[in-house]
Amino acid sequence: MPENNAPVTITVCPDGPLLVRGDVAIAAAPGEQPQRPDRQVIALCRCGASGIKPLCDGTHKLTKFRAR
Numbered sequence: 001m002p003e004n005n006a007p008v009t010i011t012v013c014p015d016g017p018l019l020v021r022g023d024v025a026i027a028a029a030p031g032e033q034p035q036r037p038d039r040q041v042i043a044l045c046r047c048g049a050s051g052i053k054p055l056c057d058g059t060h061k062l063t064k065f066r067a068r
């Protein structure tokens with residue numbers, strides 16, 4: 001659960017990841033303990049090709065991912 005009341009924002013990068021800003025926690029799978037990232041902005045993979053899912057590792061550029 002967030003530790004403050006600051007809004008969480010999600011920005012869709014054209015042909016890239018989802019940038020999540022704010023105090024969030026990520027559960028790798030249902031039922032797993034959520035982990036709090038050590039940064040205030042994280043990039044979530046949207047292309048499916050990242051080697052560090054659920055985070056983006058930049059592979060979308062190599063694969064020329066297009067959102068549409």
Ligand code: FES
Binds near residue numbers: 045046048050057061
């Ligand atoms: S969106 Fe960047 S690796 Fe998938």
